[in-house]
Amino acid sequence: MTKLKFIYLIFIPLILGCETEKKSTENNLIGEWSKIEKVEDNDYPPPPPGFNRPFGIGFTEDKIEFFNGFQRYDQDSVTGKRQLNYKGTFTDYKVKNDSIFVLNPFNENWDFKWRIKKQLTDTLILTRNDSTFIKLQRIKEKKSNSFDQIIFSSSGCYGSCPIIDISINNNNKIYFQGEGYVKPLGFYESIIDSIKTDYIFSKFAKANIESLKSDYAVGHTDDESITITFVKNGQIIKTIHDYGNAGPKELIWAYVPIQNLYTQVELDSLANDEPFYPKLHYYTFEKDSQILRLEKSESFFLWTEIKDSKIVNTKFDSKYNIGLRGNYTYWGADPNEKRKHQYELDKIESDGKLFKFSFKDQKSITYDLGYNFIKRNFKESDFKKKTKYD
Incomplete structure (x- = not known):
């Protein structure tokens, strides 16, 4: 050798x-x-x-x-x-x-x-x-995916926390609203690739949504509220309100890709008043002395449903007056002063299925969801007695 x-x-x-x-x-x-x-x-x-x-x-x-x-x-x-x-x-x-x-x-x-x-x-x-x-x-693998649409909303805080709403479904369709301290501001839509959709859905699936509580909160003030609504076959199956990122770590990790998605995709601008959506307010359903207060993400979900519904001339007997509850988490001035409503809103009426928006000095617009939003998503016990703040 x-x-x-x-x-x-x-x-x-x-x-x-x-x-x-x-x-x-x-x-x-x-x-x-x-x-x-x-x-x-x-x-x-x-x-x-x-x-x-x-x-x-x-x-x-x-x-x-x-x-x-x-x-x-x-x-x-x-x-x-x-x-x-x-x-x-x-x-x-x-x-x-x-x-x-x-x-x-x-x-x-x-x-x-x-x-x-x-x-x-x-x-x-x-x-x-x-x-x-x-x-x-x-981390031991655990997945539970029983939803086909996610709506993520953030309220802002005492400071410059982003105020946004974003809806994403399993058909890769997204709606986005930049309401404050983000770029861009306004309403947008987009179709994204399925890889991004699957990734976001998998992050929430790993949080095991069914096992989570509906409310999480920290003990200090001036923080933001995040609300997430999960939908299956057009029905709300769960809404989580998280004040101050107090939820489990898997849920906190799932926030990251969805709340930053608007920076990663091309967005097509939408008109601000098609349909009318309140600035810094959420929808409520009022019936006699009872009120149903929608969370921010639930309000944006209702808006996406109205957005995709038909405009009709059908007359109906109103069962609910739709009120507008203020965003009481955010205490600053309007961060999107440039967004102006085209018409001044007079009132919104609904029977749960039909939604009539009446404007001052302008013709009303009625939208037909094709189903009863209240009966599908809520119970009578979800209505509470009005308070002086309502």
């Missing part, structure tokens, strides 16, 4: 062994991981809900998903105002020895992110230095 052959025989197994170890490490990473929030003895307790965003990541063979997304606010060079710069939730990654490098989506640089300190089947410990550790556990 020559000396050169001997060297080859020594180093080839070493090279192959290193490559095998690298691939093994990457394969063991594949899956989804959630940070273990545990209060150890003598440690400070974790921040209360709403003050921090739960940390979670996922790995495929070549992509890493940051559940909280890549987003930052940059200064607009023309207006000088802050503008959201959202780069999605996925980017490339690579593993060198025990170090994970991530492709920064803002500057396209490869950034050192973590060193793998310890990895077991269901536990992963990452570190940036010897004193800072992130301990994660593998």
Whole structure:
């Protein structure tokens, strides 16, 4: 055996062994991981809900998903105002020895992110230095998808939180309203690719919607309210009101792609008054001394249904007066002063199926949903006694 052959025989197994170890490490990473929030003895307790965003990541063979997304606010060079710069939730990654490098989506640089300190089947410990550790556990796959439309709404806050409504269905159709502190403002529609739709639906499915409560709230003031309505076969099956991002981490993670979707797709503008939609107000149904107060997302769902319904000349006996409840989470001035209603609204009447919008000095418009919105989505017990605030 020559000396050169001997060297080859020594180093080839070493090279192959290193490559095998690298691939093994990457394969063991594949899956989804959630940070273990545990209060150890003598440690400070974790921040209360709403003050921090739960940390979670996922790995495929070549992509890493940051559940909280890549987003930052940059200064607009023309207006000088802050503008959201959202780069999605996925980017490339690579593993060198025990170090994970991530492709920064803002500057396209490869950034050192973590060193793998310890990895077991269901536990992963990452570190940036010897004193800072992130301990994660593998997320067990759980999916429950019993809806075909999602409506996401945010109320704004004491500050400049975005005020938006967005509806997305399993036919890839979206409606969007930018009401304040977003760009663009106004009403829009779009057809998006099924990959985006499936991703958003899968994020909410992983939150196991059926098991969630209808209300979550933090203990502080001045935060935003997020409401999400889930629809199946045209019927509301659940609405969740979350004040201050107090919901479970899987729900918080599901907010990210849907609330930023408008930055990722082409939007076609719609007229502001087709049909009429109140500024900074939600619909209510009033019957005698009883009132049904719709959540923001439920109001936008009703608007999407009216939007897709027929205009008719049918006369009917009104059963409900439609009132307009103020957005009492947001206390600032109108952030979209440029949006003006074409006609001044006089009143809205309905029997649940037909909705008649009457305007001052203008012909009324009646829309036919084709079904009774109240009977399909609500119970008599959902009507409450009016208060002085109504």
